Each structure stands twice: as C-alpha cells, then as structure tokens.
Amino acid sequence: xxxxxxxxxxxxxxxxxxxxxxxxxxxxxxxxxxxxxxxxxxxxxxxxxxxxxxxxxxxxxxxxxxxxxxxxxxxxxxxxxxxxxxxxxxxxxxxxxxxxxxxxxxxxxxxxxxxxxxxxxxxxxxxxxxxxxxxxxxxxxxxxxxxxxxxxxxxxxxxxxxxxxxxxxxxxxxxxxxxxxxxxxxxxxxxxxxxxxxxxxxxxxxxxxxxxxxxxxxxxxxxxxxxxxxxxxxxxxxxxxxxxxxxxxxx
Amino acid sequence: xxxxxxxxxxxxxxxxxxxxxxxxxxxxxxxxxxxxxxxxxxxxxxxxxxxxxxxxxxxxxxxxxxxxxxxxxxxxxxxxxxxxxxxxxxxxxxxxxxxxxxxxxxxxxxxxxxxxxxxxxxxxxxxxxxxxxxxxxxxxxxxxxxxxxxxxxxxxxxxxxxxxxxxxxxxxxxxxxxxxxxxxxxxxxxxxxxxxxxxxxxxxxxxxxxxxxxxxxxxxxxxxxxxxxxxxxxxxxxxxxxxxxxxxxxx
Numbered sequence: 001x002x003x004x005x006x007x008x009x010x011x012x013x014x015x016x017x018x019x020x021x022x023x024x025x026x027x028x029x030x031x032x033x034x035x036x037x038x039x040x041x042x043x044x045x046x047x048x049x050x051x052x053x054x055x056x057x058x059x060x061x062x063x064x065x066x067x068x069x070x071x072x073x074x075x076x077x078x079x080x081x082x083x084x085x086x087x088x089x090x091x092x093x094x095x096x097x098x099x100x101x102x103x104x105x106x107x108x109x110x111x112x113x114x115x116x117x118x119x120x121x122x123x124x125x126x127x128x129x130x131x132x133x134x135x136x137x138x139x140x141x142x143x144x145x146x147x148x149x150x151x152x153x154x155x156x157x158x159x160x161x162x163x164x165x166x167x168x169x170x171x172x173x174x175x176x177x178x179x180x181x182x183x184x185x186x187x188x189x190x191x192x193x194x195x196x197x198x199x200x201x202x203x204x205x206x207x208x209x210x211x212x213x214x215x216x217x218x219x220x221x222x223x224x225x226x227x228x229x230x231x232x233x234x235x236x237x238x239x240x241x242x243x244x245x246x247x248x249x250x251x
Numbered sequence: 252x253x254x255x256x257x258x259x260x261x262x263x264x265x266x267x268x269x270x271x272x273x274x275x276x277x278x279x280x281x282x283x284x285x286x287x288x289x290x291x292x293x294x295x296x297x298x299x300x301x302x303x304x305x306x307x308x309x310x311x312x313x314x315x316x317x318x319x320x321x322x323x324x325x326x327x328x329x330x331x332x333x334x335x336x337x338x339x340x341x342x343x344x345x346x347x348x349x350x351x352x353x354x355x356x357x358x359x360x361x362x363x364x365x366x367x368x369x370x371x372x373x374x375x376x377x378x379x380x381x382x383x384x385x386x387x388x389x390x391x392x393x394x395x396x397x398x399x400x401x402x403x404x405x406x407x408x409x410x411x412x413x414x415x416x417x418x419x420x421x422x423x424x425x426x427x428x429x430x431x432x433x434x435x436x437x438x439x440x441x442x443x444x445x446x447x448x449x450x451x452x453x454x455x456x457x458x459x460x461x462x463x464x465x466x467x468x469x470x471x472x473x474x475x476x477x478x479x480x481x482x483x484x485x486x487x488x489x490x491x492x493x494x495x496x497x498x499x500x501x502x
Contacts, residue, residue, distance in 0.1 A: 008352035016340045019377065086336030093302050093330045094353045094397070249320065251265055251306045 001099045009096065009104030013078070017112060023074075027112060031066040031120040035059055039128045052215065056131055059124045061184050063139060064211045066120060067113040067147030068204060069175055075109055075154030076167040083158070088246075098243040106151050106239065113147030114140070134214035138224075142214065145231055146207045152238035153203075159245035178204035183212070203234035253316065255280045255401050255432035256301055261310035263296050263455075270296045272455040273310070278434055278448070283427050285446030286436040287479070293455045294436040295333055298403050301434065302330045315401060326354065329399035333406050335390035339379035343370050343389045346378060347396050354397030364396035365389075367422055369415055384410045391419075395426075402426070404435045408442065420445045440476040451479055458482055 017023065039055055047053040082088040091101060117140050124130040132139060157174055161167035181191070181199040188199050188209075199205045210227035214220070256278035263271040271293045278284045288294050299305035300312050303320025312319035315327055337346045347361035365374050368388040373381060378389050391407050404423075408416045420442075423433050427447070435446065443449055444463055451459040459466055459482050463475060470478035 004355065005353055008349055012338070012341070012345070012349040015345055016338060019340050085339070086332050086334050087338060089304060090330065090332055090336040090393075091353075093304060093325060093328070094350070095325045095355075096353050249304055249306050 001097050001103065002095070005096050005100045006104055006107075009100055010107045013104055013108035014111065016078075017108070027070065027074075027116050028119050030070075031062075031116060032123040034066070035062060035120060035124055035128065038062065052131070055128065056215070058184070059128065059130050060132060060139070060211050060215045061182075061208055063117060063120055063124060063143050064146045064207050065179065065182075065184075065204075067117055067143050068150040068207065069171075069179075070116070071109050071113050071147040071150035072154040072157075072175055073168070073171060075105060075151045076158045076161065076170060077164065078105070079155055079158035080161055080164060080167045089250075092246065092248045098246045099239070101246075102152075102155055102239050102242055105155060106148050106235075109151045110144055110148045113150075114144045117143035117147070132215045133218045134216075134220065138214045138220060139211060142207065142210050142228065145228065145235075146204075149203055149207060149231055149235050149238075152235045152242065155242040156238045156245065159242065178202040181205065182208040184208065203231050206230040206234075253280070254278055255315060256434065257311075257313040258297075258301075259311045261297070261300060261312060262308045263293070263300060263305060264308045265296065270455050271300070271452075274452070274455075274457045275310075276450055276457055276460045278432065278450075280432045281427055281430050282447040283423050283433045283435060283445070284448040284450060285443050286434060286450050286452070287440065287443050288436075288438065288452040290438055292452050294438075294452060295405055297452065298330070298405050298434065298436060302328060302403055326397075327400045329394040329397055329402045331391055331394035331402075331404045331407055335383075335387045337378050337386070337390045337393055340377065342375050342377055343381070343392070344374040346389060347374075347392050350393040351396045354399075356397060360396055360398065364392040367395065368392045369418060384412065384415075387411075388415075399431070401432045402434070404433065406436055406438070408437065408439075440479065443475045443479075451482070453483060458486055 038058055042054040042058070045054050121136060121140055121143070125136060153174060157170040158167060161170060181195060181202060182205045183199070188196060188205065191199065206227040210224045210231070213224035213227065254277040259275050261271050261274045262269070274297065286294050286297065296305060300307055301314060301319055303314070303324065314324055317324055341349070343365055344361065347365050348358060351357060351361040351364070362374070365371055368391050370385060370388050370392060373385060378386055381389060387407070387410065391404070394402065394404065408419055411419065423435065427433055437443070446463065448462055449459060449466060450457060459479065461469070466478050466482070467473055467475065470481040472478050472481065
C-alpha cells in the first residue's frame, strides 16, 4: 500500500459520489424516512414495564443495518462498474496496489456512511427520543463499522458477479440471511441449535449484539469489545479475500 | 542498443482458440512502431501480453529488460485500452489528476496531458457528456500523464477528426524524439506510413516486421496496402507449396 495512492483513490471515489447528487440525497434522507415509518408503526404499542420500548429496540438495530445493507449494494455496483468499464483492468496496469483500491473504497464509503449514520442518529435521538444507556458516539462508531463490513462483503461478492443483475441478487443471498438471523426478529438464544450456529457464523450478528450492548449498558462492556473485534476481523478477512480475487493477469 | 520489447515464440490461447501463434519480434527504443492487422488478428492480445495482463501459453515477452508484468514495470509502461477506460462520472481533469497521482505526478502534468490531446476546453466537462472521440482522447491523456518510457496505445486515433489525427501523430513523433518508445495499433493502413517501424499480424501470425520503406521495396509497390496484400499472398503461396511438398513426401 502507498499512502499517496490510497489518498488519491479515496478522493476519486468521493468525487464520483459528489457528482451524483441524487445518490447523496437518497443516502441521507432514506434512513431518516424509514425510521419515521418505524416510529409510527410502533407508536401505539404498549411497552412492557422495565423494558425498552419496541421503537427503541428496533431503531437502535436499524441504525446498524442501514449502513450495512446500503453500503453493500452501493459497493457491489461500484466495483462491478470498475470491472465492466475497463477501469479496473487499467488500474491494475498502474502502480496502484490491490489494497490501495480496496481500502480506498472502504474509507470513502465508510466516510459516506458516517454522514448517513449521523443524520439517522440525529433523527432517532432528537426527534423520536431514542434512549440508549450507552453513548451515542459508540452507536455511531459501530454503525460506521457496520458500513465498512457492508463495503468489504460487497467488494468480495462483486468478484463473483458478471452483470448488474447478478450483483443485485447477492443481496438476498448474502445480506438477507444475516438480517433474519441477527437477533432482530427472534432472540438468538431462542433459535434452534443449527440456526444459532449459522447466526454465530454471520458477522452481522456480532455487529447487532454490539449495538444492543450499548443500548443496555452505560459503559462499554467486554462483550461489546469482543463483538467489535469479531466484526473488524471479518472486515479484514473479506478484504484480503477480495484482494485475492483481483487478478492482474487474465485469459 | 537493447530493444524496448523483445518477444520470442509468443503463443496465446483464448477460449480454446489459438490467438497468437508463435510470434517473435523486437520493438526498438525511441521510435513509433505500428502494429497493423485486421480486426480479430490478435493486436489487442499482443498488446495485453506486452503490458503483462494476458495469460500466455508459451514464449517470452521482455519489456525494458524485464519479463512483462514485473511490478516495477507498472511505473514505466503506459497502456491505452481499445475501449476508453475512464470514469464517466468524473470530469476530464479529475480523471487526469487521478491517473497522474497514481504515477506520482501532479496537476501540472495532468493539465499538460489534457492539452496535448486537444481537450483543454473540455477539461471541466464530465467524461459521460463527451463525444466518443473526445472520450477516447480523455482516456489517451490518462495513459500519457505518467510520462512512461514505453507507451502501448490500442487504436488511439479511431473516430478522430483528420486534423486531430495529424496532431496526435505529430505528438507521438515528438515523444519518440524525446526518447519514449511507442507501440501503436491500427487497422487503418494509411496510418502505417506514419510509423518508423511496422509489425503486420494476420490470424495470429507475424507477416511483416520492417520499416515502411523496406516493406515497399520488398513487395515492389509504393502503396502499403498493396504491399501488405502481396506479402500475405506470397506467404500463403509459400505455405501451400510447403504443404504440397510435405504431402508428396508423406505419399
């Protein structure tokens, strides 16, 4: 890796994003709109005494899921465009290192996700009175880590897609099972053993658990740090595997 | 003086078909060498092998004294792909600056590369809004911006206006005079006369490797198109008679 090339690549990806105003608007506005929807869905639901309200429970998890899902999709398509437009092959003939490109995407979309998460969190905390025992800073930090996880998995999956149609199909294949089994719908310890085993293998489960730890405890817990470490490890693993799928030479 | 490119017995198979069939040739330094041949003759595959992005089945390709594809060569070789590979959602200037940064060059070099290809007035325009000819010149600017020692250009003048084409060829010769080696492919014979040295390939085989003047003399005609036709016919007659001899010997 080369810091100059990494910085130039990150800047280039952000510049591409800047020229696409509608995508920026969608990135910022959509999570806030969906949070509003969830708020009114659960507005009249009774809250069991001593428990967080249903909105608090779901909104907190959604703050982690939005960046993950959206950055997974955005990255898959962006990387596929690099492949189909020939720019990827061209980049691989220049002094650019594979990790410069992959980390460039991770940093650029991680920054975009930070903006997105900040707006969504502002809406959740200040308009809809989301309450968490832990700090909003930790929630934002974990949300950005989730986004980077989405980017890393998107970079890896795009290697297996030849067309946009295929790339989009990786959402139900890679993202939806993680959403179903992450503990949002059924608590992880109430699932059948084999489902729990699957859930344990999915990185998103740890990301969601980390957010729930922040929601329930005023101070960062050991479990939260362990979860964050697991997600971080999954990001590094996905990026290394993605680098292995980038071939400078082809047939 | 050693050659910029030395190719020995290069064989490339793609999709079960032999695309290059035992090519051996040399490309001198500080000159413009034309790679001529009809569409589908293997020009692009040959160039990809020189850049080091093509999986080869046999033979050796030595570029600037090192095996093609050696990492240090990525600083010294510039490659223009046949389809323009630049970012459509960035301006011409943003594209040139990004590729400049990859080679450790700055804004001055980026602006010079843009004006060298006659795009100074469109520098602030998004590449996606340019005409086809402008877009391929934007791509050319990005191949030249790193000031490489060896420039591989795959059909750089297709679709360009005659005046611009003359300007680009003048630019190529100025670069060669300054010591740069250029390998330029074309399927237009009238461009062959502008080259210092010619390689003619047809159906994956090298048919001629000489200066335009020597090729004219050898064929006994002034028109290069006609000269190539005679060389091809002579080659075919020779191979038919060899086949006939072989058949007689077998019998």
